Amino acid sequence: MQSGRKQPHAGTAGELAILRKIRARAAQSAHGGLRLGIGDDCALLRVGAGEELAVTTDLSISGRHFRLDWQTPESIGHRTLARGLSDLAAMGARPVATFLSLGLPAELVQIQQRNWVERFFDGFFALASAFQTPLAGGDLAESPMAVADIVLVGAVRRGKALLRSGARPGDLLYVTGTLGGAAAGLARLAQLAATAHAARPGSKRIAPLRIPGHLQPLLAPHLSPQPRIAQGLWLARRALSTAAIDLSDGLSTDLAHLCEESAVAAEVEATALPIHPGATLAQALNGGEDYELLFTAPPAARMPRSIAGVSITCIGRMVGPRKGRAQVALVTAQCRQPLTPRGWEHFS
Amino acid sequence: MQSGRKQPHAGTAGELAILRKIRARAAQSAHGGLRLGIGDDCALLRVGAGEELAVTTDLSISGRHFRLDWQTPESIGHRTLARGLSDLAAMGARPVATFLSLGLPAELVQIQQRNWVERFFDGFFALASAFQTPLAGGDLAESPMAVADIVLVGAVRRGKALLRSGARPGDLLYVTGTLGGAAAGLARLAQLAATAHAARPGSKRIAPLRIPGHLQPLLAPHLSPQPRIAQGLWLARRALSTAAIDLSDGLSTDLAHLCEESAVAAEVEATALPIHPGATLAQALNGGEDYELLFTAPPAARMPRSIAGVSITCIGRMVGPRKGRAQVALVTAQCRQPLTPRGWEHFS
Numbered sequence: 001m002q003s004g005r006k007q008p009h010a011g012t013a014g015e016l017a018i019l020r021k022i023r024a025r026a027a028q029s030a031h032g033g034l035r036l037g038i039g040d041d042c043a044l045l046r047v048g049a050g051e052e053l054a055v056t057t058d059l060s061i062s063g064r065h066f067r068l069d070w071q072t073p074e075s076i077g078h079r080t081l082a083r084g085l086s087d088l089a090a091m092g093a094r095p096v097a098t099f100l101s102l103g104l105p106a107e108l109v110q111i112q113q114r115n116w117v118e119r120f121f122d123g124f125f126a127l128a129s130a131f132q133t134p135l136a137g138g139d140l141a142e143s144p145m146a147v148a149d150i151v152l153v154g155a156v157r158r159g160k161a162l163l164r165s166g167a168r169p170g171d172l173l174y175v176t177g178t179l180g181g182a183a184a185g186l187a188r189l190a191q192l193a194a195t196a197h198a199a200r201p202g203s204k205r206i207a208p209l210r211i212p213g214h215l216q217p218l219l220a221p222h223l224s225p226q227p228r229i230a231q232g233l234w235l236a237r238r239a240l241s242t243a244a245i246d247l248s249d250g251l252s253t254d255l256a257h258l259c260e261e262s263a264v265a266a267e268v269e270a271t272a273l274p275i276h277p278g279a280t281l282a283q284a285l286n287g288g289e290d291y292e293l294l295f296t297a298p299p300a301a302r303m304p305r306s307i308a309g310v311s312i313t314c315i316g317r318m319v320g321p322r323k324g325r326a327q328v329a330l331v332t333a334q335c336r337q338p339l340t341p342r343g344w345e346h347f348s
Numbered sequence: 349m350q351s352g353r354k355q356p357h358a359g360t361a362g363e364l365a366i367l368r369k370i371r372a373r374a375a376q377s378a379h380g381g382l383r384l385g386i387g388d389d390c391a392l393l394r395v396g397a398g399e400e401l402a403v404t405t406d407l408s409i410s411g412r413h414f415r416l417d418w419q420t421p422e423s424i425g426h427r428t429l430a431r432g433l434s435d436l437a438a439m440g441a442r443p444v445a446t447f448l449s450l451g452l453p454a455e456l457v458q459i460q461q462r463n464w465v466e467r468f469f470d471g472f473f474a475l476a477s478a479f480q481t482p483l484a485g486g487d488l489a490e491s492p493m494a495v496a497d498i499v500l501v502g503a504v505r506r507g508k509a510l511l512r513s514g515a516r517p518g519d520l521l522y523v524t525g526t527l528g529g530a531a532a533g534l535a536r537l538a539q540l541a542a543t544a545h546a547a548r549p550g551s552k553r554i555a556p557l558r559i560p561g562h563l564q565p566l567l568a569p570h571l572s573p574q575p576r577i578a579q580g581l582w583l584a585r586r587a588l589s590t591a592a593i594d595l596s597d598g599l600s601t602d603l604a605h606l607c608e609e610s611a612v613a614a615e616v617e618a619t620a621l622p623i624h625p626g627a628t629l630a631q632a633l634n635g636g637e638d639y640e641l642l643f644t645a646p647p648a649a650r651m652p653r654s655i656a657g658v659s660i661t662c663i664g665r666m667v668g669p670r671k672g673r674a675q676v677a678l679v680t681a682q683c684r685q686p687l688t689p690r691g692w693e694h695f696s
Contacts, residue, residue, distance in 0.1 A: 052392050059487040093390065156392075
């Protein structure tokens with residue numbers, strides 16, 4: 001997609017047709033920061049004079065980060081982009097452009113009215129459009145297995161990015177939204193898949209699962225997580241937050257990273273956790289892919305109850321590191337126990 | 349690599365050790381434009397006030413863009429980065445930072461004194477260091493097959509980037525260096541591999557081929573192509589060139605792209621082509637991965653015979669498009685024939 005260069009390699013007429021369609025859809029999504037999109041050796045981007053760039057990449061591999069037989073193509077497209085946008089959110093950056101490298105088995109790029117790759121881009125562009133993030137380039141290649149590498153380029157006022165490394169003892173610990181919803185949705189999806197597989201044991205590997213309409217809301221936190229861009233921008237603009245990270249791997253794992261980078265410890269109040277309806281405490285603590293923001297702020301900071309329509313909950317506080325004490329502890333009125341990183345292993 | 353986030357997923361002690369080593373080596377490669385490297389949700393980069401960003405991504409897939417049983421790990425690391433740097437060269441941009449997403453089979457990430465992934469990074473960092481390009485982030489995941497997605501972020505003076513779209517009828521057509529050397533080297537490598545395979549039919553798939561010392565120079569254009577960053581910067585600074593593209597897919601294919609984007613046609617003088625010693629005319633015309641620059645300039649532009657030690661050769665001229673005439677023609681004193689895009693298919 002980045003360049004015509006890839007087109008002769010594409011091999012199939014389907015792939016060429018897909019590239020033309022992607023390029024046309026990408027052109028529609030262009031906006032101010034994108035000076036030159038798909039079609040040259042590089043894309044050209046501009047940011048403001050007082051801004052610096054935030055750049056992130058996330059590699060998603062079939063069977064590990066997504067499953068062709070569980071998730072709809074739209075969901076895989078949405079989730080691929082959401083992973084990258086969530087990293088920008090955690091820095092308090094605004095999206096400028098995205099780049100996507102996609103390796104796909106030939107059977108997913110066939111000429112059909114509504115084939116897999118087109119539905120993937122339906123989900124991708126719906127989210128890109130919601131967050132005004134133009135697709136500025138990328139690559140498309142045939143591959144024995146499906147892989148997607150997403151690149152996000154964002155902009156943030158110089159020196160104003162939210163880092164993982166600024167938390168201090170005494171800071172309060174906050175989270176946006178609710179926790180465990182994605183893991184609960186994934187568990188439900190696994191049940192559905194097992195039932196469907198039992199009903200048609202000879203089914204094709206890459207036929208996506210059909211999800212009954214009434215289950216869609218329950219599965220939404222897993223199938224179409226919402227990156228917290230507005231909340232990250234709000235926090236960076238107000239300079240209220242001392243450190244931030246996005247919850248991609250689960251609270252227990254991501255909080256450990258934040259503590260590590262800030263050289264502090266943390267205490268999480270078990271009863272304060274905003275557990276997603278239907279999720280378990282374990283899913284809230286260790287379930288990944290909620291893509292909520294976890295952040296710290298001094299106790300004097302006046303934190304609102306919600307930012308841009310998403311609830312903000314204080315779930316604990318940062319403390320000084322002490323030898324022989326766990327870096328992260330889960331506390332209740334009665335007891336205090338170490339909270340070991342048990343980050344969600346996605347599909348592995 | 350981008351963030352600690354990936355570490356708990358890595359699974360093996362080897363992978364964790366590799367991540368620590370990569371992070372340490374990347375930290376050594378840091379320079380001015382990189383404000384924050386590996387270890388947070390995003391990397392932070394700065395460019396000059398009068399500059400815009402050039403961004404490119406290139407996906408390399410085992411068996412298609414590289415072969416674990418033919419190329420050394422160092423060469424695969426070098427070539428992965430060279431592909432991206434060459435795109436920056438074609439825009440006349442200076443490298444600011446690179447990001448690498450790597451999916452690797454577990455057997456390539458084992459704990460050994462000198463394992464595959466370490467040797468990959470030897471090749472990668474040697475080239476990164478030569479072009480002052482810090483590794484600012486990326487991702488590492490276990491994958492059934494090897495994939496590498498390289499992202500390059502560069503900077504170029506606003507409005508000064510070399511585009512594919514500026515060539516005009518009457519412009520002369522130039523190329524840096526020599527053509528066909530990479531394809532000739534690859535053909536030689538294929539012979540070596542066939543001989544080696546015949547000698548040990550039961551050999552392991554991912555054992556790289558041993559390349560005799562005396563063959564190294566012959567194979568160098570394929571194993572360690574040199575991106576033409578200095579030449580691209582020179583052309584952009586002097587504003588001599590009207591259009592440029594890098595030769596990743598072969599002259600016949602890449603020239604067609606340049607013509608397409610500039611809405612012009614081209615005539616290539618067969619006898620003027622700087623064919624690499626040992627390469628055939630077909631390899632010079634259609635062999636890809638030479639990573640030389642192909643560019644145009646008005647006839648009045650005084651083009652030097654070499655730029656930064658690399659020869660510059662005029663190989664033809666741009667003409668107006670005419671109905672019923674091939675977009676690209678190969679001409680000699682005696683005849684004129686259409687030059688059809690037959691871009692190199694890498695290993696496919």
